Amino acid sequence: MKSLPYFCRGEVVRGFGRGSKELGIPTANFQDSVVDNLPADISTGIYYGWACVGNGDVYKMVMSIGWNPYYKNTKKSMETHVIHKFKEDFYGEVLSVVLVGYIRPERSFNSLEALIAAINSDIEEAKMKLELPEHHKLKDDNFFTSTANSSSVLPTTPSPSTSQTIMNGH
Secondary structure (H helix, E strand, C coil), X not given: CCCCCEEEEEEEECCCCCHHHHHCCCCEEECHHHHXXXXXXXXXXXXXXXXXXXXXXXXXXXXXXXXXXXXXXXXXXXXXXXXXXXXXXXXXXXXXXXXXXXXXXXXXXXXXXXXXXXXXXXHHHXXXXXXXXXXXXXXXXXXXXXXXXCCCCCCECCCCCCCCCEECCC
């Protein structure tokens, strides 16, 4: 995928309400405009990368992009699981993410338990891959400290360490 790493940010909105309640794996959902602006070569599936809520710390993350076949969604979504325990929900905050790599295509599962096991496996794979020097360096990218880490509607300029255009999703 030529668009990786892919930088985007947007407001966290309420999703389907299944991440925390049904799966025990909370997710932050982007608004439709962010999903609609994904480059064509970002296919559906599971990705790993870095995420920052507001002006907070940068954490590892996994993201599902697609229709969640297990749930038979009819609306494409970008659901980010930030690998960190937050004290409270952060709806309305700006989430900044860098998609660094691809783990697997999306697929359906025979049971909720199988889905949860796959997500936990994705999380472990993301943790390991993000320790690679070429991925770890993106944690410190200027994208996460730029003043655009707000709900600004202006496109952001990439830092010298990145060659990708940063999509602001608004």
